[in-house]
Amino acid sequence: MxxxxxxxxxxxxxxxxxxxxxxxxxxxxxxxxxxxxxxxxxxxxxxxxxxxxxxxxxxxxxxxxxxxxxxxxxxxxxxxxxxxxxxxxxxxxxxxxxxxxxxxxxxxxRPFEVADYVDFYSNEHHAANAGRMFRPNADPLTPNWKRLPVAYHGRAGTVYPSGTPIIRPYGQRRTPGDPEPSYGPSLRLDFEAEVGFVAGVPSSAGRGVPTSAFRDHVFGFVLVNDWSARDIQAWESQPLGPFLGKSFATSVSSWVVPVAALEAARVTPPVQDPAPLPYLRCDDPWGLDLHLEIQINGQVAARPQFASMYWTPPQQLAHATVNGAPLRTGDLFASGTVSGPERGQRGCMLELSWNGREPLELPDGTKRTFLEDGDTVTIRAQAPGAAGSRIAFGEVTGTVHPPQP
Amino acid sequence: MxxxxxxxxxxxxxxxxxxxxxxxxxxxxxxxxxxxxxxxxxxxxxxxxxxxxxxxxxxxxxxxxxxxxxxxxxxxxxxxxxxxxxxxxxxxxxxxxxxxxxxxxxxxxRPFEVADYVDFYSNEHHAANAGRMFRPNADPLTPNWKRLPVAYHGRAGTVYPSGTPIIRPYGQRRTPGDPEPSYGPSLRLDFEAEVGFVAGVPSSAGRGVPTSAFRDHVFGFVLVNDWSARDIQAWESQPLGPFLGKSFATSVSSWVVPVAALEAARVTPPVQDPAPLPYLRCDDPWGLDLHLEIQINGQVAARPQFASMYWTPPQQLAHATVNGAPLRTGDLFASGTVSGPERGQRGCMLELSWNGREPLELPDGTKRTFLEDGDTVTIRAQAPGAAGSRIAFGEVTGTVHPPQP
Structure with missing residues (x-):
């Protein structure tokens, strides 16, 4: 057609x-x-x-x-x-x-009111890189990682539309080696390039949404920047996971791309070994050939490829509801940072600068370990569309503002 | 008066x-x-x-x-x-x-619409007991525990009014020693006796709510049962914390006790050593002399004492907003399981049965490790009120129903 x-x-x-x-x-x-x-x-x-x-x-x-x-x-x-x-x-x-x-x-x-916000961790390159940095003496992936799409609940009240100023958060952090934690503005402010989907049709309590019913419930996709304060996150996260290192801001793109517009972008996802449990199996290929581009102050910082995601959106939705938690209209599910095997495909500064040890040099020669006040981060994406067309996601952008005293 | x-x-x-x-x-x-x-x-x-x-x-x-x-x-x-x-x-x-x-x-x-739901972990006895069970070769408390009130975001969409049936959740779990994870109804269903507070007046993005402003924002207190599937939780929680092991159901009491009704219940909380950072200091004593009682099928299972909480509600609120995340009307903050130094004061089956190894015997002779289908858990609380009166919290109750196929 x-x-x-x-x-x-x-x-x-x-x-x-x-x-x-x-x-x-x-x-x-x-x-x-x-x-x-x-x-x-x-x-x-x-x-x-x-x-x-x-x-x-x-x-x-x-x-x-x-x-x-x-x-x-x-x-x-x-x-x-x-x-x-x-x-x-x-x-x-x-x-x-x-x-x-x-x-x-x-x-x-903001295109929709967010009910609950769930953030996955479904890219193997990102999860393994984070594991290498934070748990250097253990396997990069935790034992559960290839068995289920790891996720946690984020803060729905701080999901903001693209363009909202991002105020550098205060918080408590302890630099490794410091005997005492300290308080102040985050020194390791980061972005995370992600792709999210939003639920339209609710589901019933006590019954999960099978992978085959994904399109009956999900309205569309957005780009997500899950802003992160790495120093706050690292200190607070044991044993219950991220909290204030994530909850200050999450930005979403202004346009919601309908699921129907992405049919031509569907590709076979990476092979899953071991084979997932039956509730996570998906007969149709639901990898998505989305090409992301991250710019910092107009300079290309990375080009993550969404087709490399290990867990697919229908698997994420099936997992998030398998315990009988019902879907509500406006539930937002983000993919986790989209990264790739090459340095130029990594989706956050944590990976791009290897936790600050290897500064990223942008095309214009400026260098960054983490984000500085005044930096603008913009994420865009395109996918193949029907009849040889191109499908663009609206950009998600935000500028870092100094902390409020 | x-x-x-x-x-x-x-x-x-x-x-x-x-x-x-x-x-x-x-x-x-x-x-x-x-x-x-x-x-x-x-x-x-x-x-x-x-x-x-x-x-x-x-x-x-x-x-x-x-x-x-x-x-x-x-x-x-x-x-x-x-x-x-x-x-x-x-x-x-x-x-x-x-x-x-x-x-x-x-x-x-349900007395209010929940915006975001945050669950703390602020009782030292509970946190140390959980640490002893899950990390037997490490310090019972993580290094951050006495520096900040550890917390995570829960699922707002599954906060239910007292009396809502609790359907045993399905999920993925791996018993220690098993090489493979399996799928099925939770075998370790638990309750958690908690006390929550609900925000009324929003706060501004970028600015925290100091401990001194607690009463300007918080409307009142409820009892909370944070139902938990321990086997699902244990397998999924690394590295990002609990997700499906908690998100199937959280019950709240029907009556919201106004902050003003609890003035006579305020007591000096446990000494905090090391001294907290300035943003967590609280000039007024905000321990609360609440006496909880947990019944399983009408038999008293435990009597946790809320006055033993290490972190107080104003400290929890100051911490949750220190990164500039704004409060919304309906934000619910739960204390984490209320436990005490004695076995009869523990606030969940995980502790009462020491992870299933020491069955709890109820007064009528029945024994439990975790909850069985048909069990009804009811939590009540009383506090001293003005002029020698008593302040009751409305009960929070729920009955476990079999899993839905």
Whole structure:
């Protein structure tokens, strides 16, 4: 299928007719509403529904995607098909064009309200690198790592939209060798490049979501920057895991890429050995050929490849619910840092500078071990789309601000 | 101050005029609304406000306490003073009595919507016992334990009201000595007796809540049962902490005891050595003389003493926000298992049966290592109140149901 939109679109930018990601936007002085990105414009779905052009059961005039996300896969597909029709059939142009707004004229807001936030640890390169640094005398991977997708709950209340300033956190940390812990702004502020998915349709308590039901519950994917304070994290994490080293901020991209837009990006994931337990088996290949790019102050720092993830999104969801914990609309699941076997594919400064011992040199010659005040970190991603197209994720960006006294 | 209510109250039961805890209730066929417990009755605050007897800015007709919790300390105090006046001045009796409903005629619902849920680990006896069992060759306490109140984020979406059935969770676990992990219902299902507090007034991002501001943000206290699957937890927890071993269910009591009702219960907490960093210092004593009682199937299993907690609630809150993570209305913070130096004071089966090696014998002769299907666990607590009164916490109870296939 080849479809061409009557909207003028730069195909290389990845916001063409095969993508159609959802977001929440506002123009100055107006209420937030739901829109779809096409090229460098936003299609105002609230106005479209008021004009009778798309079906709406009060999904689109609200300030979040949650009402639409709960509606389920038939509603998602119907709207996607209808928007595709409206943007490709030139006979609609006269009625639709008034509802296309330049992205530069709007503010993009947090696309959905987060219920619970779970962060996985599903990239073997990242987990092994972290193991080598923090547990040098043990196996890089803990014994459970290839048996289940390790994860923990993060703080839902500090999931922020792209562009939110990141205030360097205060906290308690102890440098190895110091007899006493000290208090002050984090000295090892880091980013983590991740890919997340958000649940739309809830599930029942007491019953898990099998891998085969992934698309019935999951609305779409976002980019995630799970900001981390490595010194705070290292000191606090035993025995119950990360807490304040993570909970100050997590940024998500403004656009949610529908699951349907990523069908052409699905690839066979790495071989899993040992074979996972039956509840984690997945008949369909659910690796995703997403190419991430991390920039620090506009300079390329790394290019992680999401196809290298050991555990896939349906496996993550099946695991997170196997104990009967129900899904809620807005539950966000992040992949964990996306890294690769090469240094230029590592997804955080902890790995890129090997815990500060080998500074990263950016193309313009500046060097970093961890992030400095004023640094801007931007993560982008593209994937192959249907009919040879490209699917872009909206960027997730944030600038480090000095600590507040 | 001695105050006497015209409502007939059994003072020993702890729901007298010095307590006045808040909850959410519904009568069959009616909408949920906010009420206050007095004796064995509920004062219907929604009806009281409709009758012009209490001030209400739409706090009380909603199905949760959140709208009232966000109103802040002056509103909490004004309503408490007014309810005290109405229930003690006999001249109001004729107008108020129609709005007193027997507790036995109503259903008590979850009192508030949980934003984020944080679980601490602040009892030294519990932490040391767990350390002895799980890390027998190391110090019972990790090096950070007396420097900061260790905590992790739990799952807000599975915080349930007292009485909710607890379905035994499925999961992946490996018995020590087994070469392979296996899948099935948890074989080591446990409870944890805890005390939680809930935030009412939000705080700003980037700024912590000092220990001195605790009462400006915190609405009240509840009892918490942090149900735990020890076999799932033990296998999954390295390196990022508990996840599915905890996230299937957490129960909270139906009544929220206002902070103001616990002033007479405040005691000096255990000496902290080493002295905590300045951000964790607390000028006022914030130990709480709460006496917990755990029953299994109506038989007393243990009597933990909350006054033995090493870290106090204001210290927990200051720590959880020191990195600039803002508070949201409905944020729930649980203490961690309350245990004591004696076996009869331990707050979970893990400790009471020493990880299953020493079965607990209940007064009627039944023995337990961990919980069996059909077991009902009920936690209650009392504290000294003003003028020699007693302050009761509403019970938190739950019955273990068989796993769902």
């Amino acid at each position: 080849t479809t061409v939109s009557w909207v003028d679109v730069d195909e290389d930018a990845g916001f063409g007719i095969e993508n159609l990601p959802y977001g929440v936007f506002a123009r100055p002085g107006e209420m937030p509403r739901v829109g779809v990105a096409i090229g460098d414009r936003v299609l105002d779905l609230a106005a479209m529904s008021a004009a009778g052009l798309v079906e709406d059961r009060h999904y689109f005039a609200s300030g979040s995607l949650n009402a639409f996300m709960v509606a389920g896969r038939p509603a998602w597909r119907a709207n996607r098909d209808r928007v595709t029709e409206l943007l490709t059939d030139a006979s609609y142009r006269g009625r639709v064009e008034p509802h296309l707004i330049p992205v530069s004229d709007v503010e993009l807001l | 001695t105050t006497v209510s015209w409502v007939d109250v059994d003072e020993d039961a702890g729901f007298g005029i010095e307590n006045l805890p808040y909850g959410v209730f519904a009568r069959p066929g009616e909408m949920p609304r906010v009420g206050v417990a007095i004796g064995d009755r509920v004062l219907d605050l929604a009806a009281m406000s409709a009758a012009g007897l209490v001030e209400d800015r739409h706090y009380f007709a909603s199905g949760s306490l959140n709208a009232f919790m966000v109103a802040g300390r002056p509103a909490w105090r004004a309503n408490r003073d007014r309810v005290t006046e109405l229930l003690t001045d006999a001249s109001y009796r004729g107008r108020v009595e129609p709005h007193l409903i027997p507790v036995s005629d109503v259903e008590l619902l």
